[in-house]
Structures are given as C-alpha cells and as structure tokens.
Amino acid sequence: xxxxxxxxKYSKSHEWVKIEDDGTVVVGISEHAQDLLGDMVYxxxxxxxxxxxxxxxxxxxxxxxxxxxxxxxxxGTITESNEVLTDTPExxxxxxxxxxxxxxxxxxDRADLDQLMDASAYADHVAAEDH
Amino acid sequence: xxxxTPLYDEHVAMGAKIVDFAGWDMPIHYGxxxxxxxxxxxxxxxxxVSHMTVVDLNGPGVVDFMRKLxxxxxxxxKQEGKALYSxxxxxxxxxxxxxxxxxxxKNWFRMVVNxxxxxxDLAWITKQSxxxxxxxTERPELAMIAVQGPNAIARVxxxxxxxxxxxxxNLGVFFAVEAGDFFVGRTGYTGxxxxxxxxxxxxxxxxxxxLSEVGVEPIGLGARDTLRLEAGxxxxxxxxxxxxxxxxxxxxxxxxxxxxxxDFIGRKSLQAIREKKPASKLVGLVLQDKGVLRNHQKVVxxxxxxxxxxxxxxxxxxxxxxxxxxxxxxxxxxxxxxMRGRLLPAKVVKVPFVRNGKSCLPEGV
Numbered sequence: 001x002x003x004x005x006x007x008x009k010y011s012k013s014h015e016w017v018k019i020e021d022d023g024t025v026v027v028g029i030s031e032h033a034q035d036l037l038g039d040m041v042y043x044x045x046x047x048x049x050x051x052x053x054x055x056x057x058x059x060x061x062x063x064x065x066x067x068x069x070x071x072x073x074x075x076g077t078i079t080e081s082n083e084v085l086t087d088t089p090e091x092x093x094x095x096x097x098x099x100x101x102x103x104x105x106x107x108x109d110r111a112d113l114d115q116l117m118d119a120s121a122y123a124d125h126v127a128a129e130d131h
Numbered sequence: 132x133x134x135x136t137p138l139y140d141e142h143v144a145m146g147a148k149i150v151d152f153a154g155w156d157m158p159i160h161y162g163x164x165x166x167x168x169x170x171x172x173x174x175x176x177x178x179x180v181s182h183m184t185v186v187d188l189n190g191p192g193v194v195d196f197m198r199k200l201x202x203x204x205x206x207x208x209k210q211e212g213k214a215l216y217s218x219x220x221x222x223x224x225x226x227x228x229x230x231x232x233x234x235x236x237k238n239w240f241r242m243v244v245n246x247x248x249x250x251x252d253l254a255w256i257t258k259q260s261x262x263x264x265x266x267x268t269e270r271p272e273l274a275m276i277a278v279q280g281p282n283a284i285a286r287v288x289x290x291x292x293x294x295x296x297x298x299x300x301n302l303g304v305f306f307a308v309e310a311g312d313f314f315v316g317r318t319g320y321t322g323x324x325x326x327x328x329x330x331x332x333x334x335x336x337x338x339x340x341x342l343s344e345v346g347v348e349p350i351g352l353g354a355r356d357t358l359r360l361e362a363g364x365x366x367x368x369x370x371x372x373x374x375x376x377x378x379x380x381x382x383x384x385x386x387x388x389x390x391x392x393x394d395f396i397g398r399k400s401l402q403a404i405r406e407k408k409p410a411s412k413l414v415g416l417v418l419q420d421k422g423v424l425r426n427h428q429k430v431v432x433x434x435x436x437x438x439x440x441x442x443x444x445x446x447x448x449x450x451x452x453x454x455x456x457x458x459x460x461x462x463x464x465x466x467x468x469x470m471r472g473r474l475l476p477a478k479v480v481k482v483p484f485v486r487n488g489k490s491c492l493p494e495g496v
Contacts, residue, residue, distance in 0.1 A: 038353070039165040041445040042421055060471075062423045064164050064353060064445050067471070086421070093163075 002031040002126070005097055009113060010122035011073040013055075016097060017116055024079055025113075028101040029061060029070060029092065032126050037063040040089035045081035046103050052078060054112055059102050061092060070102060074112040080104035132156065136181035137274045137332040141339050145349050153247035155182040157352055164353035168447040171321055171358055172488045175280035176350035177342050182246040185270040185329060186256065189239050192264030197232065197240055200259055202377060202395055204387035208234040212306045214318055217385055218377045219244075219255070220397030224404055225373040226380065228252050229365060231318055233307045241307075241314070243275070243327075245367050259396065273314075274335035276328050278347060279358075281488060283325035284317075290341040299326075320355065322362025322486050357444050360453060363415065363482030369426060370413060370441045370455050376404050379457065381413035381482070411438065411457050415482040417496050418452035418468065420475040428454075429469040430477075435461040440468065448485045449492065455482070 004010070009017040014033035018026040034040070042062040052058045057069035058078070081103050085091060092100040107113075117125060133156040142149065147158035158179065160167060170176045188196065197205040203217035213234050219227045228251075230244045244252045253269060260267050278287050288296045295310040302308055304324075307316035314329040330338060343349070356366070365371060371380035378386070378401065386401065387393070418424050424443030431437055438458030446453045454477075458466065467474040478496045485491060 038160065039163055041165075042423055044421070062445075064357065064423075064447075067423065067425065 002035055003097070004030065004032075004119045004123050004126075006119045008097070009073070009116035009118065010125070011071065011116055012125060013071045015070060015073045017073050017113070019113065024104050024106050025074055025076075026101050027070075027073060027103050027105060028096055030122070031096050034093050034096045034100070037061060037068055038065045039063055040092045043085040043089045043092060043102070045083060045085060046078045048078050048081055050078045052076060052105065054115070061089070061102075072105060073116055074105055074107055074109075076105040076108040078103055079106050134182070136179055137335040138179040138181060138276075138339055141336055142179065142349070145343075147349070147351060150352070152182065152352060155246060157182060158349070160351035160353045161349050164351065164357070165447045167348065167350045167354035168357050170348045171280045171323060171350055171354065172448055172485070173281070175278060175282040175286045175325070175347045176354070177339065177347045178277040178279070178350050178355055179274075179339070180277050180327070181274040181332070181335065183275055184244045184246055184249045184252065185273050185275065186242045186244060186253070187239065187268045187270055188242065188256075188260075188265055189268070190263070190265035191238060193240055194237060196260055196263040196265045198393055199263070199395055200256065201232065202386045202397060202401070204393060204395075205232065205234055205240065206393075207387065210306075211236055212302075212308055214305045214307055214316060218371075218382055219252070220377070220395070220401065221373055222397060222400060223373075224376040224397040224400035226367070226371045226375060226377060226382075227255055227373060229367050229371070229382070231316070233316060235307070235309070247368055270329075272332055273329050274332045276330070276335065276339060276342075277319055277321075277325065278328065278342060279319045279321040279323045279325035279350075281323060283323065283347070286342060286345050286347050287326055287328070289345045290338070320362070320364055321358040322364070322483055323358075323488065356442075357447060360442055360444055360455070361446050361448055361483065361485035363484060365413075365455070366442055375457075376401055376409070378404055379409045379411050379413065381455070408460070410460060412460050413441065413455055413457050414462065415480040415484060416440070416443075416454045416456050416466070416468070416477040417449075417480055417484070417492065418454075418475060418477050422452060422470050422475060424452040424454035424468060424470075424477075430456045430458055431467045431469060431474060432459055432462045433467070435459045438462070438466075446484060448488070449490055453484050
C-alpha cells in the first residue's frame with residue numbers, strides 16, 4: 001500500500017492538493033501514481049501566469065515507460081512551477097509529496113476543493129482501480 | 132494467471148513488479164528500471180529469460196535444413212559451439228522471427244527463438260523440416276538465465292563447479308559449450324559481455340539465488356529493453372515483422388547472399404526487393420531536445436517524406452532519448468519527430484548507441 005498523507009486532498013486522476021492559508025494550493029502526483037509510472041526521466045512544468053481549468057492537462061510527467069498528463073485539480077492561475085524538476089525529475093519518484101511537487105495554483109473558486117477526495121476516499125479509489 | 136517460469140517465486144520474493152508479457156507473468160522491474168540498467172552497464176545483472184523458446188534440431192540432415200531455413204548461412208560456422216544470429220524468413224522475404232542458432236556438432240543445432248512467436252515458429256520449423264532427415268524438439272523443461280555486465284563472467288565462475296568454470300575459461304565470444312547440466316553461451320542482448328545459460332528447470336532457483344549472493348542483481352524486462360536498444364539490437368514485433376524484410380530493418384548484414392546457389396526460404400523475394408532498392412531503412416535517432424521518443428511517433432524528413440519510430444525510449448547511459456526509426460532512404464543527418472503535436476529536432480546516427488558501457492555517439496550529438 002502506498003503512502004497517502006491524511007492532510008492532503010486528492011483527485012481521481014491521482015494528483016494531490018495541499019491547501020495553503022494564502023488562497024493557493026500546491027499540486028503534485030501521488031505516491032501511487034509515480035509508482036505506476038516508474039522512473040521519471042522528464043517533467044514539463046506549466047508556465048507561471050497560465051490560467052488553468054479543472055481537469056485541464058497542464059503538465060507532463062514522462063517515465064521510462066510512458067508519458068502522462070498531469071491534470072489541474074482546480075481552476076485558477078499558476079503562480080509557481082517546480083523548475084527543479086527539469087533537471088531532477090527523479091524527485092517525483094523519491095519525494096512525491098515533498099520536493100517532487102509540480103505547481104502552485106491560485107484558486108479561482110474555493111468550491112473546487114469540495115469536489116476532491118480526502119485520504120480515505122482516495123485510498124478506496126486506488127484499491128478499486130487495482131481490481 | 133499467465134504462464135510462469137521456474138523463477139516466478141524468486142521474482143516475487145525479490146520485490147518484482149509482475150506484468151503480462153506474451154502470456155507470461157514476468158518481472159518488469161524490481162524497484163527501479165534505471166538502476167537495474169546501470170547495474171548491468173557497470174557491474175553484473177541477471178535476467179530470467181526462461182520464457183524464450185529453446186529448440187533442438189538433430190539428425191544427419193540438420194546442416195542442409197538450417198541452410199534452407201535461415202537467411203544467414205550456418206556453413207559459416209566452422210568451429211563447434213559457434214553461434215550465429217539470423218532471420219527466419221517467409222516466402223515473401225518477411226521476417227517470421229529473429230534468433231540465435233548454436234552449431235554444437237554436425238548432427239545438433241540449438242536455436243533460441245522469441246516467446247511471443249513460439250507457436251508460429253514451431254509450426255513453421257516443423258513443416259519445413261519434413262523434407263529433411265532432422266528432428267525438431269522444443270525444450271520447455273529447460274530454464275534460461277542471462278548474466279550480463281562487465282563483471283558477469285567473474286561472478287558466474289564464483290558460483291559454478293570447478294569443472295564448469297574450467298570450461299568457461301576459454302569460451303570465446305559468441306561461442307557455447309555444454310558444461311555438466313549447463314549449456315552456456317557467451318551471448319546476450321545488452322551490448323555487454325556475459326553468458327546466457329540454459330539449465331534444467333529444477334536447478335534454476337538455486338543458481339539464481341547463488342548469483343544473487345555474490346552480488347548479481349535481478350534485472351527486469353524494462354531494463355532489458357533499454358539495454359538492447361542502446362546496444363543497437365532489434366526487437367521482433369517492434370522493429371521488424373512478417374511485413375518487413377531484413378533489408379528494411381537494419382538486418383541486411385545477417386543475410387548471406389553467397390554462395391549464390393544456396394536457396395534459402397525467402398531468397399527470391401528478397402533478391403527482388405534488393406534489386407528494386409527498398410524505399411525505407413532503419414536508422415538510429417537521438418533527440419536534441421527534452422522529452423522521450425516513443426514507438427509509433429511520426430518522423431518528418433523535410434523534403435523527403437515521413438517515417439516512424441519503431442522502438443523509442445530514454446537511454447539511461449546517455450541520458451538522452453534514443454530510438455530506431457524506419458525512414459525514407461533519402462534521409463540525411465537530421466530529421467524531426469512529432470511529439471504530441473510539436474516537431475522536435477533529432478540527429479540520425481549509426482547504431483549501436485552504447486557498447487561495453489561506453490557511448491558510441493559522434494561528437495556534438
């Protein structure tokens with residue numbers, strides 16, 4: 001069973017969301033997602049300033065095995081991108097909830113957060129997909 | 132549940148992620164595909180290749196049969212034990228399979244063919260053998276373990292009996308020898324030195340674990356693919372198939388045209404393709420931008436035409452994306468690859484990309 005931190009929210013497409021006090025959220029992909037993809041070799045992070053919609057493909061993570069889109073779990077504006085991943089994509093594997101974060105988004109509508117799963121719902125979602 | 136090799140339990144115990152491969156439950160990796168790749172380039176790794184198909188051909192007609200069946204010519208093999216890489220063609224000159232054949236003596240050849248093509252290969256070989264005094268015997272009771280890397284040979288010698296070790300001492304590159312219960316070929320699919328060892332299934336787990344104890348790490352099919360791609364070795368079903376002749380798959384060097392009177396299966400069709408000049412060929416590509424080349428991406432050669440990537444991946448050794456692509460013969464030294472709608476520049480290079488742990492790329496690529 002992969003790690004699913006209790007303080008985060010999750011999307012069906014395996015992004016995690018950390019809600020900050022300043023009206024922004026930090027987004028990455030879950031431990032389960034990085035495990036499915038395998039060793040990362042390239043991450044294309046979004047451009048700061050871009051507007052994104054919920055479920056819009058806004059970043060790409062490429063492993064040895066496959067390229068996979070990262071979907072924004074919320075609508076808003078990209079305020080920060082983890083440029084470090086350009087040279088060290090393996091951080092997505094080694095620390096998916098920490099240094100492997102992908103982007104920071106300024107929320108357009110806090111109601112988007114209500115559509116996300118908590119850790120226990122996400123654990124059920126992962127278990128259901130495995131079967 | 133798929134077919135399982137005699138080493139399935141060992142894979143699970145070593146933390147393998149198991150996937151379906153041509154109907155077999157096989158390890159794709161044991162944690163990190165990239166680390167496994169480096170382990171083989173820098174030290175020694177072991178692969179369970181028991182899913183591959185071992186076929187023995189015996190009888191007084193075996194030499195004549197092999198010279199009919201294969202596009203390469205076993206008459207080139209002068210010394211017992213010597214191995215040969217060849218395509219097995221259909222009447223149209225398309226590739227039924229690629230294989231390694233070991234010349235053990237004038238009454239015995241051993242072939243190792245792919246697992247994904249097992250049934251059609253056996254049917255074809257058996258049918259073609261009818262006109263010859265030869266017996267075709269599949270050996271599913273045998274397991275096969277490849278040990279590859281700069282330290283592979285030394286590690287194997289540490290775990291085998293002295294009598295076996297002595298026989299391996301002078302085993303030349305691309306030779307095989309029977310050593311007790313083992314059949315050991317100094318062959319492989321990685322571009323590194325090492326052995327491919329055929330052994331009774333009941334002995335496989337112990338040998339595997341003995342190798343593990345002397346520091347040989349298990350390697351999954353994922354790294355096997357990036358290793359062979361770097362080494363410039365084709366994969367059946369991706370880089371060639373029954374619709375493609377060896378001449379369009381970078382395998383012209385494996386076709387023995389001389390002597391002209393040797394009438395191997397597919398020769399007439401292949402000769403016609405050669406005289407007409409094939410429109411496409413297989414080349415190596417190195418991406419000049421970030422990203423990973425993938426199978427079936429479109430290759431655009433400005434002013435010449437389009438091609439397609441047949442095997443693409445990330446090269447852990449070179450830390451660049453590399454690929455084989457089938458492209459128009461008029462291609463120069465550069466092209467573009469369509470990656471999700473963007474055209475990214477790539478350089479055309481000779482393969483292999485890597486040999487014995489070292490980059491073979493020209494400067495500036």
